[in-house]
Amino acid sequence: MLGLSQGVSSSAGIFERLPVVSYLSDFSSTTDGFTAYDSRTDSVDLGVSLTPNIDFEGKTDVLKIAWSNNDADGLFFIRRSFPDLDDQDGEAIAVTFSADIYYDEFTVTGDIATLAGAGAPITSANNIFLDEVAQDEWVTISGSKTLSASTFDQYLYIGIADSFQKPKSGDEMYITNISFTFQDIG
Secondary structure: OOOOEEOOOOOOOOOOEEEEEEEOOOOOOOOOEEEEEEEEOOOOOOOOEEEEEEEOOOEEEEEEEEEEEOOOEEEEEEEOOOHHHHHHHHOOOEEEEEEEEEEEEEOOOEEEOOHHHHHOOOHHHHHHEEEEEOOOEEEEEEEEEEOOOOOOOOOOEEEEEOOOOOOOOOEEEEEEEEEEEOOOOO
């Protein structure tokens, strides 16, 4: 898989000589394993297309996310599977995350409530990032946290978490430079 490695960290930082899984996105030719996710039906969101290898607003190899239908509930995510993540049940694992994101003239006005989470789509215990993000400019979102859950699923989730800011047909967002690292204790 592109951009995925596993190794042992020797830094004295957040990962202290524990096995880690490190990922850096590569959208130069594929969606790099990301899919559009509908949290209501727990399935692929067919009203959203993902297009890799886009040059946009000064960045190359960007993933474009475009809506062809109005979103039903304002809880939209792209997600990517990390099989080692669901092996962390009952563990406290340190995670780091960052990404560059751009909301391009969304139909709704104002900043967009943006969430990144690991191991579960919408639980505050598993949120790495949750904040308002400005539209019409590149914004780097990031966070680090120790997650602790009785059960983890295998996904990294990135998206919109506000029922009042539902994307509409024609809305577009762009994402690149996704970095995700977690301890592989389980």
